[in-house]
Amino acid sequence: MPNVSGGPRRRSKASWILGIPIAAAVVWGVYASYAPPPVGPMGEVMAPDEDVLTAQIVNSGIGILRNARLKNGDGVYRRDAHAKNHGCALADFSVTERLEEPFRQGVFAGRKYQAWVRFSSGNEGANSDWKPDARGMAIKVLGVPGTKLLEGEQDAQTQDFLMIDNPVFFIRNVEEYARLTKFQGEGSQFGYFFEGKNPFKWRLREFRLGLGILNVDMPLPKALPATEFHSMSAYKLGPRNNVKFMTKPVACKAGGDVASRWVSWSRNGLGDDLRDSLKADAACFDLMMQMQVPGKNMPVEDTTVRWSRNDSPFVTVARVELKKQDIKPQMDNGFCENLSFTPWHALPEHRPVGGLNRVRKAVYQNISRYRRCMNGMFYGEPLNDGSPKFGSKPCSALAPVPEAGESKTAAGGS
Numbered sequence: 001m002p003n004v005s006g007g008p009r010r011r012s013k014a015s016w017i018l019g020i021p022i023a024a025a026v027v028w029g030v031y032a033s034y035a036p037p038p039v040g041p042m043g044e045v046m047a048p049d050e051d052v053l054t055a056q057i058v059n060s061g062i063g064i065l066r067n068a069r070l071k072n073g074d075g076v077y078r079r080d081a082h083a084k085n086h087g088c089a090l091a092d093f094s095v096t097e098r099l100e101e102p103f104r105q106g107v108f109a110g111r112k113y114q115a116w117v118r119f120s121s122g123n124e125g126a127n128s129d130w131k132p133d134a135r136g137m138a139i140k141v142l143g144v145p146g147t148k149l150l151e152g153e154q155d156a157q158t159q160d161f162l163m164i165d166n167p168v169f170f171i172r173n174v175e176e177y178a179r180l181t182k183f184q185g186e187g188s189q190f191g192y193f194f195e196g197k198n199p200f201k202w203r204l205r206e207f208r209l210g211l212g213i214l215n216v217d218m219p220l221p222k223a224l225p226a227t228e229f230h231s232m233s234a235y236k237l238g239p240r241n242n243v244k245f246m247t248k249p250v251a252c253k254a255g256g257d258v259a260s261r262w263v264s265w266s267r268n269g270l271g272d273d274l275r276d277s278l279k280a281d282a283a284c285f286d287l288m289m290q291m292q293v294p295g296k297n298m299p300v301e302d303t304t305v306r307w308s309r310n311d312s313p314f315v316t317v318a319r320v321e322l323k324k325q326d327i328k329p330q331m332d333n334g335f336c337e338n339l340s341f342t343p344w345h346a347l348p349e350h351r352p353v354g355g356l357n358r359v360r361k362a363v364y365q366n367i368s369r370y371r372r373c374m375n376g377m378f379y380g381e382p383l384n385d386g387s388p389k390f391g392s393k394p395c396s397a398l399a400p401v402p403e404a405g406e407s408k409t410a411a412g413g414s
């Protein structure tokens with residue numbers, strides 16, 4: 001109602017009565033969303049029903065990708081997460097010289113490799129880059145000798161490193177993840193966070209972290225070669241140590257700098273920018289590892305806890321140089337889309353650690369096999385020489401998981 005008296009307007013008693021609880025609820029909500037989780041174990045603890053929850057997560061993943069295919073209407077089965085493909089580039093992967101012994105494990109005991117790097121956005125749909133979303137960077141190191149961890153793909157000569165542009169995940173563990181996917185399967189975006197009528201039980205911390213992952217505080221999409229990416233979950237580094245890892249954009253040449261730039265206004269600005277910038281010049285990242293330190297709050301079973309850099313600084317273990325190149329051909333011929341990254345394409349020295357990583361083993365293998373075989377594509381890993389081709393025959397989604405090393409025909413990329 002307009003203030004017609006001309007004098008200062010006095011608050012009614014009713015507005016005070018309503019205002020105080022609303023203000024208290026806001027204060028409590030902010031406090032609850034920043035409250036730390038209970039301190040978790042430093043080592044691995046497996047939940048008794050993890051296998052059941054894993055099967056549930058795989059099924060809901062297949063449901064999500066089938067729905068996304070129907071929504072897109074182009075007949076293509078895409079990833080149920082990280083479906084938007086900004087491009088993939090060939091890179092030189094050079095291990096840091098004179099690396100200290102605790103870091104000289106697995107691939108880091110070698111010296112020079114080639115790698116494929118795929119950039120993505122996290123959603124199951126290929127949305128505009130202006131829509132809030134996580135960005136992904138996945139590195140596949142080629143020509144890595146040794147038996148790998150993933151059943152059916154033990155002969156693969158690749159080691160993958162998967163990251164997102166946020167230091168922590170928004171879900172703590174497998175049980176919570178299964179709960180989230182249950183709500184997602186029912187088509188409810190917010191049900192997991194605001195479950196039930198009791199606000200004291202709402203998952204406000206997870207909600208805040210989820211907004212962080214979606215970059216809602218950064219409305220303009222930042223160029224991918226200028227973005228930091230994090231493993232968020234933990235991995236072994238040799239027999240004794242656990243680590244988290246990240247990539248940091250760096251200048252390729254001494255004295256150069258990294259352009260920290262926003263991309264164009266277009267719907268596919270991130271991919272367009274990546275293509276244009278790599279056509280003009282190389283782009284570099286340092287791959288860095290952070291060791292778990294005993295006695296500090298660095299759990300492996302809670303991916304929402306950020307390991308403090310003061311407790312353990314990151315150490316550079318390799319340089320990833322995306323070469324100057326035209327990335328359009330491998331985008332156009334489907335090679336990038338058909339790549340499959342999983343933290344379990346790994347040497348035992350880099351074994352993924354913690355519940356969510358354990359679940360990812362079956363989830364990624366099933367989802368990537370399903371989408372690739374349903375598309376009539378190749379199941380398996382690309383050739384070692386850096387050419388955009390696969391070393392296996394097209395597969396059927398109905399057959400058992402094929403051996404990646406099986407039926408090597410050096411078939412071309414899709």
Ligand code: HEM
Pocket residue numbers: 057061078079080081082118119120136137138162163164169177230231232233303339340341356359360363364367368371
């Ligand atoms: C916790 C840390 C996590 C990180 C850093 C991460 C990162 C990524 C990245 C970068 C990709 C895209 C890979 C590519 O370019 O092909 C990806 C794909 C995927 N992620 Fe995750 N993710 C995480 C957790 C999870 C969890 C907990 C699940 C489910 C249990 C999950 C399910 C998937 C699936 C199904 C794909 C698509 C796999 C395929 O079809 O190839 N992710 N993830």
